[in-house]
Amino acid sequence: MKKEEKSGQIFDVQILSRIYGFLKPYRLRFWSLVTLIMVSACVVPLNPLLIRYTIDNYISSGNYPKLALMLLVMIGVLLLQGLLQFVSAFIAGWLGQTVIRDIRVKLYAKILRLRLKFFDDTPIGRLVTRTVSDIETLNDVFSEGLAAIAGDILQLVLITGVMLYTDWRLTLICLCTVPFMVTSTYIFKEYIKKSFNEVRLAVANLNSFVQEHITGMNIVQIFNAEKLEYDKFLKINEVHRDANIKSIWAYSVYYPVADVILAAGTGLIVWFGSKQILAHDMTLGTLTAFIMFMNLFFRPIRFLADRFNTLQMGIVSTERILKLLDSDDYAVNDGKTKADNLKGDVRFENVWFAYNDEEYVLKDISFHVKEGETIALVGATGAGKSSTVNLLSRFYDINKGKIFIDNIDLQEYELDSLRKQIGVVLQDVFLFSDTIEYNITLGDKRITRDKVIEAAKLVGAHDFIERLPDGYDYNVMERGATLSVGQRQLISFVRALVHNPKVIVLDEATSSVDTETEEMIQNAIAKLMKGRTAIVIAHRLSTIQNASKILVLDKGEIKESGTHEELLEKEGWYADLHSMQFV
Template sequence: MSEKRQKQQRNRRKGKPEQKVRDFKGTLKRLIGYLKPHRVSLLKVLLTAILSTFFAILSPKIIGMITTGLFQSMVMKMNTIPNARVDFDFIQAALIILGVLYLLSVAFSYIQQYIMAGVAQKTVYTIRKEVNEKLSRLPLQYFDSRTHGDLLSRAVNDLENISSTLQKSLTQFITAIVTLVGVVVMMLTISPLMTVIVFITLPLSFIITKKVAARSQNYFIGQRKALGQLNGHVEEMYSGHQVIKAFGREDQSIDRFKKINENLYQSGWKAQFISGMIKPILKFVNNIVYVLICVIGALLVTRGTIGVGGIQAFIQYIRQFSQPITQVSSIANVIQSTVASAERVFEVLDEEEEWVSGSAKTIQSAKGSVSFQGVDFGYQKDVTLISDMTVNVEQGQKVAIVGPTGAGKTTLINLLMRFYEIDNGKITIDGVNIRDVKRGELRSLFGMVLQDTWLFNGTIRDNIAYGRENATEGEVIQAAEAAHADYFIRTLPEGYDTVLNEEASNISQGQKQLITIARAIITDPAILVLDEATSSVDTRTESHIQQAMSELMEGRTSFIIAHRLSTIKDADTILVMDKGSVIEQGTHDELLVKDGFYAELYHSQFANEISEKATS
């Protein structure tokens, strides 16, 4: 095992992430780029932040003036100075002004938050839209090589993290910077000397912030990654819980969850703990500053340089001065997490998309003749699955594809529909290279019924009509009748309006298969693809469906992936595949006469069927 691999494993055991943000500055710059269309709104946010802060930072100065006035009046009374009294008119006017300032500050702060909420949501809306559109353009191979949970985490959790930061942290950051500048100006008007003392401690605060933020960065990226893994595991275990229970793998599933959860816990608490250290450390530094200011301020009061109210106002300004520094420090850690999320989202946006032809051709009134000419393909570049395949299928032919598991039967269909791109050669439909046809238009020529059914959360009517846009009620019912699904649909409480849940578990597997067949029928395609379409229905229903399929396949090119060879005896051509190559080709009778691979498969399957019947 390599040293690098060992180090990665040690990091995983310790809860450390395998990698940190690769390009922090580039990712942050790219994220900020999404804010450029909202420059005017951001200027409004900045303006309202300045006004809100301006009215807020004037308040301590006025309170200081009131304090100084009261202090001087008390001193004059204590010294029995004639006509010494408290100027209540001045205090009343000052309090009214103070109230107006607070109200204005709150009003502009509200406007700031309102505008920024719109900017944040519009920005994340744009990113979310790009991610959604990107996912529709990514090749099938991308989804096959990643867990659903990780993709969901990137598209939901990471985007939500970005949204929260833009809406809350960005306004806090702007307000903090404006407050910092305004408070410095006000402190200089009170005492330049005390302001210099405050500034001497400022570099110490920034050094602490930088050190802590840099250390917590790695743990934040690890936290986001572990969260994606956890989502993937939970989603996988939830969708396959029946299989897990059937094979008694609950303990292994729980152990796997514990390991991922432990990684999330380790990286999460370390990220939060380290970033949380900033506040108490900075608070300790600020307390030292308070002590220094109180001592020096007292000396300046005794010398008559400033008033007592000036010290009080200055201490309030120090609190306002330290607060934005602490906020910026906390925001720095939030930004670490946000940039980590942004990088994960941008990784999706930067993925290589499906190849798009420069010349877009159309297939008018498709007839369905298909030709594979010298096709080479492999899921991995250095491993070839299909080599120099040449097959010609005439219009309206019924083509069966048989062979052992892993022979390349489903791969052939994936290539035909451009779910994967071939490495060499070409595939044509009616003489047109499918690489020159837009994928959407190409796939509209096909109707598919797969062994693994897929139905979405919606009514049965919507699921059948999914095969054709703007399908009428009559067409839906006609398709259901042809698939022998109309009877069972009408026996349901809500009939065609019955809502299927996310897993469509409120109907049987066979009923799901019938609905997918109805969906293929309503498509009225030029080419049919059937992957053991009747494997989940009973024998009687299968005979009805076979009859309906025979009528549907009349005049259409059909590709049938078959496991039970008895169902494809009437096929015009049978392609026998093994290890990615077509090793035999012909009709059922012709292949039996050859007494080759197909004959061996057929006789072994036929013998098994006889044995099963004898046993029963």
């Protein structure tokens, strides 16, 4: 079994204390729930005792007025029991849903603050499981977890005590069947625990497969691999089916076995009780009460197996959630300095960076971009261009060296404030399934429709947006599937500019557009870069010939720097790149 699917300890005190920590804001309701469950457990044995009293004192003597009164009392007890169960079930459900809402919000807030390295190292499917499935499992911990287990155990103790008080001989006969019930329950618990783990793993594999292959459906169809992928899906789905059948089989065996044991115990009680009644050593009311006690006694035993498994799964899920909540491995250390008045003077000093320890992708990088200047980064794929600009927004943190903006260490800036001042346009544009306007403003209410239109006109995106159905209210669907690559690129450019940043980062921003659209963007850049610092990454050298400085990177090192003309005169790395594109 994978480490991810371990079963955990049922009574892990540390984990249980953390679960209670989430309950603290609602501790009054929680203790009210515990009290209600305890009271309900105490009410359960009352009806058998009332029936025993009624049979022995009123039915046998034909006292119908008293019999009618006792029936009303028993109905009242049943109604009270039903009311207690209803209120406790509602409070348990309310607590469960409220707490998992709080935990999900905390977990998502944590995820939002993690560095991109975390998402590089963690599969998306696992994060979805944490924020949805694992947290949902906690709801069962409150509805069928510790409080319910405590209620079942109290009910067992109370019923056993009442049975011993009523007739110790029948109680011993009843207890003779307990080892068989406990043994079958334990075997069921262990089997169902294993099958639950298999089901959970099968569900995770199925979800991952479906998510990955639907996302990459174009590749599947391009290479005519539908039959192959279909066969793979059939196998994964069969594993999922078989895992579920195992758990169904366990329930199908356990409950009939439990019923047989209960029936055997009831039969022994009827056999012995009947003999005692005939010998005038026991009343009919006592025997009737004990038949009811048998059902009440074995009911919680049967439920305990499920409740322990539920609690165990909840402990495992909580452990995973807490591991993510408590982890600071990928957390970003937030500074205190506001970047509201940023000017845009950027300086890298002897910067070293590695995605994995010691495997440096940037080596001793140093350069200076003055306020309002445009610097270009060029080089082959894997040279370190994108890594350089990712460091500026602190998507990743450097290993060695310093990065300064306006002579202030980058790590001293408040992260939210810093990123508001840096506009980024990436080569791979991501659009949410929402309107054009939302994808530009990202829900920022301070950005008006007029500002969006103004920025779109400057970029040259306004005309094509207006031609779309509903214009700026047009829903672009998931990942902007209904738009062309060039249109998505233009929208991302508007998105960066409408926030009025002091620093603009263009990471291959024009590599995916046609010549006409690229011309449009270049014209917009000429207007919008005035007064702003710009860092441009481009494969097309024609787009960066007017840059204040060009850096040529190779294998994480700066090989050359200078203006377009200066670098051509050196007849080095840049001249070679230039000749490959224009000769």
